[in-house]
Amino acid sequence: MAEFLDDSIDFEAYMSETDAQARVRPAHDYVQTLKERLRGRKKQRFVYLPWEKTQANFDFRSGEVTVWAGQNGHGKSHIARIVALSLMGQGERVCIANFEAKPAVTLQAMARMFVGKNPFSPEYQADSGIAAIESLYDDFGAWTNGKLWLYDQFGTTQAGRVLGMTKYCGKELGIKHVFLDNLAKCVRDEDDYNGQKAFVDECTAIARDLDIHIHIVHHLKKPSRETDKPDKGDVKGSGSIVDQPDNLFLVWRNKAKEDARKANKIEHQEEPDQVLYCKKNRNHEGMADGEPTIALWLHRESGQFLGSAHASLMHFPCYPHRVPAPEPMAREWEAA
Template sequence: MQLIADNTNFEDYFDEQQNDAALVKPASEWCEQVIDRFHGANSQSSWQSIGWNKTNGLFDLRPGEVTIWAGVNGHGKTTFLSNVMLNIMNDHGAKVCLASLEMKPAVSMAKMARQAIGTGQPTVEYIRAFHKWTDGRLWIFDKVGKVAPKRMLGVATYVRKELGIDHLVIDSLMKCGLGTDDYTAQKDFVDSLCAIAMDTGLHIHLVCHMRKGEAETKAPDKFDVKGAGEIADMSDNIVIVWKNVRKTSKDEKDQNSDPDAYVRVAKQRHFEWEGSWAFWFHKDTQQFLEFQGGRPTCVTLDAQASAFH
């Protein structure tokens, strides 16, 4: 884990100046990029799986996109996203930066350490080995609380330009210095995130809250994302994490068979699949398991680390 200090002048990395005349080009200039999308480094075979067998090929992460991770407060969206980031670091060697503006870095890392080892009580040796393993893979923007919108945009540009980060998690939109009812500012902020993602290849994961519905037992959809309607319109993907609150009202036998959560891909602009998966939540490890009775997994850091489990 490497901390990104809050005293960097990130706004210097966000520059909106453009030469519009130079942007008008013949369409044939994109021929090689189109070939690359079908047959090269950016083809579907290079997309990054989020880490479960049943999600492979249905929802994978592509460079240069903005994904909204939405859910009702307390339904596990931050925990699920932590699980995803751990998976892509482990499976694909992705470089990730967490801007967890609602949670202290030590709390975020404690959650991820439990997910990594697959037990509720990681040993001191494993914790040390895990944090060493994150070097070169995981960075944290060391700030808790509100951040001015332009500053957050500067962070996004900085981590891509200076650190070569593949994925930036911003948790959450409500901490980015935007008024609850200032829909124009929210729209402009998300629009700028999309521009940074598209221009640099950074994949930006933006955590958003949901509007309160009629009842918590009713699963929300993409139109329930809190804030400006353009947030859902402009983003490339929308993933909704919903805790199965109806499970607690059933008897013990039915509770065990019912999933604990549903994760729904409510929008995927650049791929045709939309749908939901059921997950079972393992509380001790904070892992989301893809089938009932599944066993938590462990990130094997090296030959010595496997003995820490």
């Protein structure tokens, strides 16, 4: 027989129950979850940075936000494009919203890195050279189909519109990584700390709720010298830009090396061209350093940043980004 609920129960008390009362649970309730995470890690699919040497240090997790911050002209957008190409090569869907460059400019830079050649070199200026590059661009376009979207919005925009676009990408297109380049174009006033905080807070909520990864490109304060190496405290604007996201990378360009090269000097030439300083990796698991310093070298013809001075160009359609070994030729057996 069904049981009846006594009218003497104070149902109103349950209606007014606070969110904290409903969510506070004893720790042992989660032990089974810990066991499942431990065993499931072997089957988990990881998404990495482009460079193999960083596999043990960092991986992109769904439901998180990463900030890429650097001084003006230090290659923040350049690094973001390389990361985007790598993510696509790992089977991820990507959308790039670059409010400081038109879509064709963003795509031009990515195509150059993909094909590994500088289309403006003298050898490609004749009709035959242009045709060769166009053929490579066709390969690039075919490869991006179903992997890459570009948001066609140039200049300052409204925060609500950007957040709505990000939700649309996650809900309707199944996109897993959205790049917002950059925060200053989404929150108009540099001193609007409340606006910056609210925007980043919304990004963290969207990433969590839609199980996607949001990348925010942002500026650092202008240093006393351009060669100064950045730190976490150099991030411009509200402290929430550092506090709320899950991961923080600082992008630094070795201007001293560039100046020495232009002056035909040998100083600094063994140093990297670019360095990524990971200053936050909130949910890192593993024994390796979760906040690595990543040295990179520029291949000037392609625009790729490589993991060592003598590394081969990255082949983005697969991961790791190495050119696949040729398949062995089938051996023909002659009849006896």
